[in-house]
Every structure is written in structure tokens, then in C-alpha cells.
Amino acid sequence: MTQSPPKPTSALSLPDLPGPDTPIRRLRHPGRWLSGITVILLLAMIGRAFAVGQIQWPVVGEFLTAGVIITGFGWTLLISACALVLGVVLGFVFGIMRHSENPILRFAAWLYVWIFRGTPVLLQLLIWFNIALVFPRLYIPGLVDERMVDVVTPFVAAVLGLGVNEGSYLTEVVRGGIGSVDRGQKEAAHTLGMTPGQTMRRIILPQTLRLILPVLGNSAIGMLKFSSLAATIAMGEMLNAAQRIYFINGAVIELLFVCAVWYLVGTTVLSIGQYYLERYFGRDTAATTSNRRWFKGWARRPAVEGEV
């Protein structure tokens, strides 16, 4: 059976074909211009609304660098950093316990997650802050014997509340990360004679860390914002400081905007740090991630020199 060749849809016979250097005209995208201009207009309208609204911008500028606010921001950073470190440590400890051969250790880690992931972080903050009602004295024979209210200051309560809560989330993240490292990695380590501890430290955890780094970045950013909850337990971080100022001068929105600016500065710096950290830890899989940019055009250098 013979088959006739498919008919061309528009007849362009061979002698009519253009030369190899025929210019190419790009397709126009009028829709993109239209939507772009619409969005810019909308943004301009919102911007104007705030510019002419009942906000005294000079007050915002004035308090942006006020000593109390800066000190508050310092506390915000300190609480966030301490709580994050605590959360990461707890996350790794309990995450590894979730993979233990010992069912009691596994259960303990599960219980931790169940309790601290299952209750609101604000509630946990209040409980830590009022823990002295349950345990009036902190007494560890030979080590500590003090009134609980002296030990659990607002700062300590904030770090414990935020850190322990974050740890419960990170436990699940670490557990998942460990579980998703290829089983062959562990077997290879065992055949080389590495003990379970060596295998965990040198083979499993470094690969887990790379897998969960994006989540840790989000944790850091989230922590910076959640630290504002500490304002409710009389911790003098930035939001608390702003509140104390506007209770006196009445510039509510102005001071809240000051806080927003500083939180944005903090989260932006963290986002950039996250991008570079991920790139550093992802260097063994650079081939697959080199095209991913934290922000297109932000970093133009290729992830690995000499990578194709």
C-alpha cells in the first residue's frame, strides 16, 4: 500500500523558500504591556492612598532610628536567634530519636511533637511565662536552687516558648529528611565499618541538612515574626517597645509601620542568607540547582565554576 505524503497546509513551493539570513520578527505581546500597566496603576493608587492618608510620615521616619526601637529590634533578633538555635537542636535530637531502634525513645519523641505542635504557640508562651505557678522553685540538687520567677524571665520564657514549639515542627522535618536519604548510603557506610553514630554524623545528617535547609530558612524567617508574640508576656522586644511608645504619643499606625519596616529588613536579609546557604550546601547537586535563583537576576554567577 502506498501512502501519499501529507499535504502542506499553506502552499509554499520550494523555489519560493527564503534565504538562510531571512530576518526573524519576534511575536509582540500587547497583553503583557496591558497587564503590566494595570498593575503599576493599581500600585500607584495604593501608594497614593497611603501617602495622603492619615499617617504622619515624618513621625515614621523619626522613630525608625529611635533608640528604644533599635534596642527592641536587638531583642527581637536575640530572641529569634536563641529560639531558632534551641528549636534546631531539639529538632535534631528528637528527629533522630524518631528513627531510634528503641521504641520508648521513639514514643518520647512522638509525645513531644504531639504536645508542642498540637497547642498554640501563644498559649505555650503564656504557660512558660507563668510556669512559676506550677513550680515555685527550680531545684536541681547541687546545681540550682532558685525562685522560678527569677529564672524564667520574660526573655527566657520567650526563648523557651518559641524554641520548644519550633523544635516540634523541626522534629518532623528532620525525621522526614533522615527518612528520605537513600538507604544505600547507610549500607555503604556499614560495609566500610562505620558505626551507627559515625554513619549518622558523617553520612546521614549532612545530607539531611541539605534537604531541610529550605525549611530551616523559612523557620528563621517565621521565628523573626513570631518573636513579636513575646510582646504579650511583657518582653521588651520591638513590638512591645512600639506599643509602649504609642500608648503615650498616640501615633499608633506610625509606630506599627516602623516595626513593619524593620521586620522587612530582617526577613530580607535572612532570605538572601538562605539563598547563599542553600547554594553552598547544594554544591554537590549543583547541576540540578544552578538554574534556580533566589531572585532572578540577583546573582548572576553560575553556582559552580566550570559547570555546563
Add this chain to the structure above:
Amino acid sequence: MNLAVKAVGIRKSFGSHEVLKGLDLEVAYGEVLCILGPSGSGKSTFLRCINHLETPNSGYVWVDGAIMGYALHRGALQELPIRQLRAQQSQLGMVFQHFNLFAHRTVLGNVIEGPMVVRGLSRAKTEARAMELLEQVGMAGKASSYPSQLSGGQKQRVAIARSLAMEPRVMLFDEPTSALDPELVGEVLEVMRNLARGGTTMIVVTHEIGFAREVADRVVVMIDGEIRETGAPGQVLSNPGDPRVRSFLSRVLA
């Protein structure tokens, strides 16, 4: 004949599925033994039992004067602490079908990991030796690459060097070329051929009949968790006695 490995009555079940039905095997120093058999016959499981990646339900493996994973104590096999088991396992090099290179370490990092961590040797000392091994498998030029930047054949040659770095008494290979593109099989077999020539004791699970015929001192055919045929490659491959072995070989040789 100096025995390197002696497996005695190895049985292994997964649930109610008995995969290994009482296997005995002896391998002498310097010998190259190839294990052939259809898919699912238990070859990998047997190899993994030999180095205790799987614990046999009964039976044991003797390697160079000690029983893997146990101490003989008053007529019973007393399980060893994990640290001692790992020390024994490091006497057996294992090369996996899927390489299992440490993804977060460079080629050199993979090779020095064992000697450094397990033997506690200094980095300088291990690096020199590791570079020799990488030279031997033709991978010295890629010492600072990461596994994800290598071809399958290159990964497997690095994996072989990594195992050799522990100076094992015996090398175990579980289908080292099965995951490779056909044109990459040759470079890995060439490395293995050189090892065999150098006198390395090797147990090789493989589907490469040509390699078995050429390099093996002895061939074992496993079917359904039993060793059905054992002998010199010429004899087993061209004139098997067992009818099931004959039908298996006629299928793979066809």
C-alpha cells in the same frame, strides 16, 4: 588451599517467603567466584548475608578465622556488639549495583572516608593512598568532582576504589554493571579484570556471562534460593548437569 570465606547452612526468610534455603559455599584466597542465576533467585540476599547487611535466620559465615557477627561461646553463637560487627564488615568490600557513593562528598572524599573514620588514619596519609587507588581505576583526574557529576561507569569505578581503600580480604560485587549503559560496562569490567589478575579474592554476582567465562575460577548457579551447580566456568556454562540450570543458561546465552 587457603580458605577466605566459608558459608555454612545460610537460611533467610522475608516473612513467610524463604529466599535462601540452606546455602553452603567456600571461597579460597585469590579465587574469583561468579554467582549466576535468574532474577529473584536470592543472589543479592546471599551476598548481603555474607557481609551481614542481612542477618541470616540460621547458619553463619566464617571469614578469615572469625564468624561474622557472632562469637562462639559454650556451643552457642553469641551476637557481637555492633562495633565489633562493623570491624568484621570492613574486612569485606562491597560494591553495589547502584554505586551508593556518598552524595555529599567528592570522589576523593568518598575514598578517604572509610580509612579516616573507621581506621582513624590522618587525612594526609589516606589521601596519598586514595590517589593511588583512583589512579588504578582511572579516576584520579576526577578526584574533586562530586558523584552527581560522574557517569555511571565512573561512579562504579570510584565505588570500587572506595571499597579497596579499606584493604578488605574479600571483595563482594552485586551486579556492578547492571545499572550501566551498555557502552560503560566495559570500563568497569576492565577494572575488575585487573583486580582479579592482581590476586584479589572476589565474589561477583553478575549477568555478564562473558566476564564469568573469562575471569572466574569457579561459577555457581543459584536457582530459587539453592545452589544448583558449581564448577569451573567452562564446565558449568557449556555442559550443566541440572536441567533447570540448563534452561536458565540457554535463556541468557541465547
